[in-house]
Amino acid sequence: MQVNVVELTDKIPTQDECGCKFPHDKTLRAILYGDLESASRQLKEYGVNPPYAIICDDITYKLAGETLEKSLHADVFKINEKYLDEKYWIDFFTNKKYSTMIGVGGGTILDITKYISFICKAAYVAVPTAPTNDGIASPMSVIFTKVDGRKTVKTRSPLIIIVDYDVLSSAPLTLIASGIGDALAKITSLKDWELGRDDLNEPYCRTAEYFLMRAIFKVLESIRCLNGENGKRLRECVTHLADSLISSGIAMMILQTSRPAAGSEHLIGRHLELNLGVSHGISSAFG
Ligand SMILES: [Zn+2]
Ligand SMILES: [Zn+2]
Known part of the structure; x- marks a missing residue:
């Protein structure tokens, strides 16, 4: 199937070209529009390499995680808890040493994956399953933890976003x-x-x-x-x-x-x- 690629690097001018004092961060390299299987096969072209860990919940596993698991031969981890056991998951993924962590979900799962991958220094790929807020490409994570409750943490934008309109259109x-x-x-x-x-x-x-x-x-x-x-x-x-x-x-x-x-x-x-x-x-x- 056809994958439409929008590469961002050339579309964002540098700080000097813009004339402002902001960093003009360009972490997000590309947005891949297409079916999950075809789009995920292009990840390596952008230096996003295995071993891959997919983070999802029971619902988003069925929506998109299962397809990605097969096409990428990835390991899958389901996080269904509302309040994240932050220490447990960070220790867990620090020991596993995945090169890439792929968040598959709406706002909460994407923010959790963005946060954990940032702490563990893994590449982060976002696969939104619902167009529910503008955190998909942002460099911030809003997470709910057992210790701190709701907190906003400065993290890092995804390297790649995979957008499958069939998946997004099925959102409630x-x-x-x-x-x-x-x-x-x-x-x-x-x-x-x-x-x-x-x-x-x-x-x-x-x-x-x-x-x-x-x-x-x-x-x-x-x-x-x-x-x-x-x-x-x-x-x-x-x-x-x-x-x-x-x-x-x-x-x-x-x-x-x-x-x-x-x-x-x-x-x-x-x-x-x-x-x-x-x-x-x-x-x-x-x-
Ligand atoms: Zn600027
Ligand atoms: Zn908002």
Whole structure:
């Protein structure tokens, strides 16, 4: 099957070319769009080598983990616990010495894999199974641990993202709605950042602004697709939404901060998220 590759390295100008003071990190080398089997076979071309460990849960194993396990001859580890036993898993993977860790899941599993691979110095590949927030490409992990509860940790963006639209389109509508909410919040967060620049002289970056504007256009496009008959255009909606969320994550990667993608609306949203259990995306959109 055909795999469409978007290589990022040339699409992101250097710090000098941009003229800002942000690091212009380029950890994310490429996004591979296609079926899981064909796309995963291209990993070695980007220096992403075995031995591979797949981290997923029971649900995402069936959605995508099983296919990847076979095509990559990878070992599979299921993490179903809500509050991560951080020490156990870090000790476990430090001893195993995998070259690459592949996160297969929605926000939580991807963040856990991003975090553990960062600590264990393994390459990280993201395989999202639901377009639920903009953490896919970002250099941050939000994790829930038994000791610390919820915490946000600075980690590192994935080297490769594999996007299979068939998998993403099968996500529950509540998760897709959450992704739309998190992407819509960029309208406010970008404005928030612009105000910071104009009123408080905060540092600004035109390249990150471009990726955030792209995220906003793409989410508006995805909402238009929802008007299709009986959800027939759901796949099209998810296509635009995934691009939107990844673009926002790329902006955070370039800057190495979540500042432009999480403004005051995220602060308000966090209150709902923590106290009422409303999903991240919906609470951020409300904020
Ligand atoms: Zn968010
Ligand atoms: Zn810049």
